[in-house]
Amino acid sequence: MNLRTPLLLASVLAVFAGGYTLADDDDHEGKDRYRRPKGLGMPADAPQIWKDECGSCHMLYLPGLLPPAAWQLQMDTLAEHYGSNASLETAEYQEILDFLLRNSTRNRLPVESRGRPGEPPRVTETRWFEDKHDEVSTEKFQRESVGGPANCVACHRDAERGDFDDDRVKIPR
Ligand code: HEC
Numbered sequence: 001m002n003l004r005t006p007l008l009l010a011s012v013l014a015v016f017a018g019g020y021t022l023a024d025d026d027d028h029e030g031k032d033r034y035r036r037p038k039g040l041g042m043p044a045d046a047p048q049i050w051k052d053e054c055g056s057c058h059m060l061y062l063p064g065l066l067p068p069a070a071w072q073l074q075m076d077t078l079a080e081h082y083g084s085n086a087s088l089e090t091a092e093y094q095e096i097l098d099f100l101l102r103n104s105t106r107n108r109l110p111v112e113s114r115g116r117p118g119e120p121p122r123v124t125e126t127r128w129f130e131d132k133h134d135e136v137s138t139e140k141f142q143r144e145s146v147g148g149p150a151n152c153v154a155c156h157r158d159a160e161r162g163d164f165d166d167d168r169v170k171i172p173r
């Protein structure tokens with residue numbers, strides 16, 4: 001599914017990671033180390049505007065799912081958001097951006113985007129996501145009842161509240 005040639009990876013990183021290097025003192029452990037996201041719960045300070053705007057086309061992706069630099073990239077490219085236009089007024093943009101950054105700062109995940117140049121980073125293409133789902137087949141992700149890997153709520157019913165416990169996972173038929 002993912003293209004992983006070093007050349008492509010290098011060009012993707014050049015596009016997406018330029019200027020966004022995270023200050024990360026775990027670096028000596030290697031870029032490719034598997035890292036788990038932190039702070040996956042629904043933040044108490046979640047603004048309504050974020051729920052309305054960022055939950056209108058798809059489920060709400062909690063800030064803990066991506067590192068701050070990735071959210072910055074998301075918010076900087078809303079006019080070309082995976083083929084959709086998700087642009088916002090300045091005040092809304094600022095409120096949502098501040099919220100996302102504030103609540104993902106605990107994450108020291110690298111900004112990962114592998115295989116689709118021209119798109120902002122995806123949760124579903126991070127190393128930890130692939131790692132956690134290596135037993136879930138492409139066929140299951142592509143089921144009509146699931147709607148693709150990005151639709152976490154299909155299998156993790158309370159994903160929008162940050163509940164990804166594998167005891168409560170259920171893949172629909
Ligand atoms: C106009 C519709 C629309 C709006 C509004 C919208 N998105 Fe999206 N978003 C999309 C589409 C389409 C995709 C790609 C879905 C796919 O490939 O399965 C996407 C994907 C994403 C992904 C990546 C999911 C993955 O594959 O890991 C993130 C993160 C995301 N959106 C965040 C946001 C945020 C934050 C906002 C609010 C600022 C927002 N979206 C508003 C349409 C929208």
Ligand code: HEC
Pocket residue numbers: 065123124132133135136140141146148149150151152153154155156164165166167169170171
């Ligand atoms: C097709 C169903 C399906 C979809 C869609 C899906 N997952 Fe999962 N997920 C699973 C299954 C099944 C497991 C348990 C894997 C295992 O234990 O081997 C899992 C495990 C996880 C875990 C680890 C839970 C633990 O207790 O260790 C996390 C975190 C997670 N998923 C996050 C996500 C996120 C975030 C999304 C959406 C971007 C998502 N998942 C989409 C099926 C899915």
